Amino acid sequence: MATEITNATTLSKPNSAVTRPLKPLTRAYVTFLAGDGDYVKGVVGLMKGLRKVRSKYxxxxxxxxDVPKEHSKILADQGCIVREIEAVSLPEKYQNQFARAYYAINYSKIRIWGFVEYSKMIYLDGDVQVYDNIDDxxxxxxxxxxxxxxCLCYAYNQRCPDALQWPEAELGPPPAIYFNAGMFVLEPSLSTYRDLIRTLEITPPTPFAEQDFLNIYFRDTYHPIPxxxxxxxxxxxxxxxxxxxxxxxxVHYCYxxxxxxxxxxxxENMDRDDIKMLVKKWWNIYNDESLDYKNYVCSTGGGSYRACEPANLLTSPIRGWRPSLRNGPIGHLDPF
Known part of the structure; x- marks a missing residue:
């Protein structure tokens, strides 16, 4: 039995004991982290990349x-606002319906629509790096x-007999314009959040999971950007x-x-000069100690990243509906 979606206060109000931003924030970047693996390095790199391009947010x-407290502390010490959410749990029997079984957990991205203290957010996967300011x-x-x-030939290459096929019988024709869900601009909303959960409950499984699901859900409001x-x-x-x-x-390092x-x-394809250059570029940011939060604050007097303190940034979990699905897609981190 799925639990009821709780009220707006539970979804968006942090624990009163938590250190809050020093001034009201209406915009923020957001990413997602699960498990105890090495993806925390990607998120640290992303934070330092945003700092390097002098983002205001x-x-x-x-x-x-399941993210270790040690990893959360690493992120908080880097100036991130760490927010615990509940997983969107799907039955294990659906895991063989998808391009990768581990895609399942990424449907939890849907929870970010409940972050209604922000009017607008830019979502970035943990394997993304920002090399120029995108605050615009x-x-x-x-x-x-x-x-x-x-690129649909990346996900659903209709010209290749071995490629995954869009489930047209269940979902109708694929979206006319298909987007990559590793980066997108969203407006948090409780009504949208609840509707996403309800829609997920009745959506048949598809190979690329939450990316497919978001493409279906936002097909009428999607606008492509360069x-x-x-x-x-x-x-x-x-x-x-x-x-x-x-x-x-x-750059989205998702292959x-x-x-x-x-x-x-x-x-395969990793011994290219352009790939080597982009990997080196990422490491240059990750290894730059001047971009660590404590050093950045000391050298700039706080700058835009004085908006949050690094200590005790863990908020209380979002208490939401864990959908019990008869049919449902499973999410992913990278569409390869």
């Missing part, structure tokens, strides 16, 4: 309960869902004619072997 990290995206007109178009805001790294060899590497603001903190260069 903080980074909220939505963490599941917060000024896009309200009422739309913004993301970068994805690909410089989310370079899916496989575009370098699949569609080089569309890549302007010198103009790219955001097998491309995670900088795991990079060996041995996997």
């Amino acid at each position: 903080p980074l909220v990290v939505a963490v599941l309960p 995206l917060f000024d896009l007109p309200d009422g739309h869902f913004y993301a970068v178009m994805d 690909p410089i805001y989310n370079l899916v790294i496989a575009m370098l060899w699949r569609h080089p004619e569309f890549v302007e590497l010198e103009r790219v603001k955001v 097998a072997g491309s995670k900088p903190w795991r990079y060996t260069g041995k996997e």
